[in-house]
Amino acid sequence: MSVELSSLEQKQLEKMRRLREQGVDPYPPRAERTHTSRQAIAAFEAAEKDGEPAVPVVATLAGRLRAIRPMGKITFAHIEDGDGKIQLFLRANDLGAEQLAFFNHQFDLGDFIQASGEMFRTRTGELTLKVTAFRLLAKAITPLPAAKDEVVDGQVVRHALLSDPETRYRQRYADLAVNSEVRDLFRKRAAILRSLREFLDGQGFLEVETPILQPIYGGAAAQPFVTHHNQLHQDLYLRISFELYLKRLLVGGLERVYEIGRDFRNEGVSFKHNPEFTQLEFYCAYFDYLKVMELTEQMICYVADHVLGQRTVVYQGREINFAPPWRRVELRQGILETAGIDIAQAPTRNDLANAMEAKGIHPKPGATRGKLIDQLLGDHLEPTLIQPTFLYNYPRDISPLAKSKLDDPQTVERFEGYVAGFELCNAFTELNDPVDQEARFLEMGRDYDARDEERHPMDEDYLRAMRYGMPPNGGFGMGVDRLTMLLTDSPNIREVLLFPHLRNREDE
RNA sequence: GGCCCACUAGCUCAAUGGUAGAGCAGUUGACUCUUAAUCAAUUGGUUGAGCGUUCGAGCCGCUCGUGGGUCACCA
Structure with missing residues (x-):
């Protein structure tokens, strides 16, 4: 690569190479997705009766890892897809300790992954996928600008969001990736x-x-x-x-x-x-x-x-x-009211320039009558038109x-x-x-x-x-x-x- | 193009002219219902670039770059 990579990026690049050596394709050509996050949630809610689905809702989701919360033998994670975010729940009991450790250590925020399992509700009521299988879809080398969401009283509070306008405009992809609004x-x-x-x-x-x-x-x-x-x-x-x-x-x-x-x-x-x-x-x-x-x-x-x-x-x-x-305002009337000059009383360029001088307005040198009117419009009238x-x-x-x-x-x-x-x-x-x-x-x-x-x-x-x-x-x-x-x-x-x-x- | 302001770790921000820091991200470990998870430890810097003033510059001065604001320009 031509640009110099940061130490974090070099570490990620090395991680990606090691995965490849272990037989894991970090950029597989195909993904299997059965539901978007919204579709999976809707399918569960449709099947749900008294908090339990009549039939299990099995789904394969795909998206970008936005949060990983390992807690010993279980891990919670969130992925984000085109419809929104959805939580994943991974358990050593379901996956084996080795698989869980692989998820925790080989996957990073920003990676695209797919995960399969059954939808369920956590104790807090959040609709979540209990993962029985997962796969890397695309490894991220550059870390996304850190942006965390906190829900306070139903309002999403953003933390350390990418706000530098230059970075946001030059790297709109990163801006879009982390700023959902x-x-x-x-x-x-x-x-x-x-x-x-x-x-x-x-x-x-x-x-x-x-x-x-x-x-x-x-x-x-x-x-x-x-x-x-x-x-x-x-x-x-x-x-x-x-x-x-x-x-x-x-x-x-x-x-x-x-x-x-x-x-x-x-x-x-x-x-x-x-x-x-x-x-x-x-x-x-x-x-x-x-x-x-x-x-x-x-x-x-x-x-x-x-x-x-x-x-x-x-x-x-x-x-x-x-x-x-x-509101409809004749240009002549609008300028009369805001600049105090009646352009109808100033039929030539010089008439108008003199009228402006009399009001303490400096006419643009070399401007035609029309351009002077435009000057009055822009400087005096336009700002009042809310x-x-x-x-x-x-x-x-x-x-x-x-x-x-x-x-x-x-x-x-x-x-x-x-x-x-x-x-x-x-x-x-x-x-x-x-x-x-x-x-x-x-x-x-x-x-x-x-x-x-x-x-x-x-x-x-x-x-x-x-x-x-x-x-x-x-x-x-x-x-x-x-x-x-x-x-x-x-x-x-x-x-x-x-x-x-x-x-x-x-x-x- | 003129003037003003800003530029410090991946992100958001601190730091009287006197040893460059925090939170998050990262790394290591603990943890079976977490959600900014928590707890413990830890890595990470050419302070936008260059020149100068000074015993000593992130901080003062000059030049340049980029961005923002504003004016000019834009029927």
Whole structure:
């Protein structure tokens, strides 16, 4: 092995080799399991009458050794499998002293074993397997981080649990192995994804898959990752959004489409940003942003109902209620109330910058009017949006793919959903006018510095698609990781990613 | 990228600038209903890396690394 092993690991490696010399395969290819821990307990309870089963419940269990308590001529142990933990009871009377000593000395915490016998109740009432045969399934070389559970008044108290975030994220396998609530969190994440699909499928949406490697990136303002196809001599970008491909599908006659997948943005990392993250986008022909708002409320409630069984959740100490209708706040009004500036009274970039200066707010140098509005939103309004809120009607120049309002061409029909002080989703009445769209692309190129990597590249094929005719439609995008944070009360996006992005370590 | 904090045994944590410790895990032994089993004994350290200050550094200073927080960035 290339890495240096600790003395404990070297001892275990030596133990494993000795077992092999004794004819014990430390990694046999097959296991026999008749019951999971839960199934064995359920089978006993079903057969049970007055504390005794009518017929013996014989089971072979398999799992990881989590506790061994030798007591002379008997030994208690716990193994953990996918369903939970179950106790084993081994007796010299049943197994012979030699077998019991083998179990006590050759098996270690973390090993996978299988054990056969009859289910019974101990004097304390715990359903337990009385073991008549056992076998090693996989030897552990590295000791699991010590974590013991103590039950106090029905509550499980963890001792010396693995808590160092770096180890937990870098060695997620160890984190999962010893922290059962981490396993539960990722089961919940899977349930969230399943519920989102169920809801959208039920609404007649078609799940599709579009390219991750794209010759032209677009649909969002973000720096892309660049890669290269060797044989084609072609630079490619990892997608920063699905938007432009999904809307091409509306041109093709698919009226309701959605995609759940990975987006990649080459930007800073933070408690709510990971370089790759899971995005949900859907597009719905003949919907506008108001209908998308209602669909959003229904969808989030559907997920909450199915995953949590309720529509409220406590996030970082504050109760959040997802029940519709969510508060609706016009962006102009929200900024007026929190920053004291009426953006409608500041029609140009300089007007707005002056208004901000007058309030003691330093406008970002070089920012467009839209970016200044975004600054006011992020600094003043966003932190106040704890309960689910739709902010709506956004400035045109930060929304190049959204349709303008009929009575106000400088404002677009767009909303963002905010919960717990951060952005959860983003949606608009999609721009389907190819002439206006081309003008927007050109505007973006003008307004942004030519070196600004976030400027929107022109996508000629997208414009061609739109010229074939795109039905009016409402589009929606949501960070699934952030929804998962909310529903699992996780303060950090890394908690809801199995393998969050971390810097390389020199020693690895 | 800036600033702040952290990094000590496998895990969780101690240690006035003066001999690096505890609990759990490990090892050895006792124990036939235990469950953080208990009891007795015991192994285990390049204190993140390097350089410096000092008679003497886990502790003070500098550089670097990693992580966390925060700001910047992120429609």
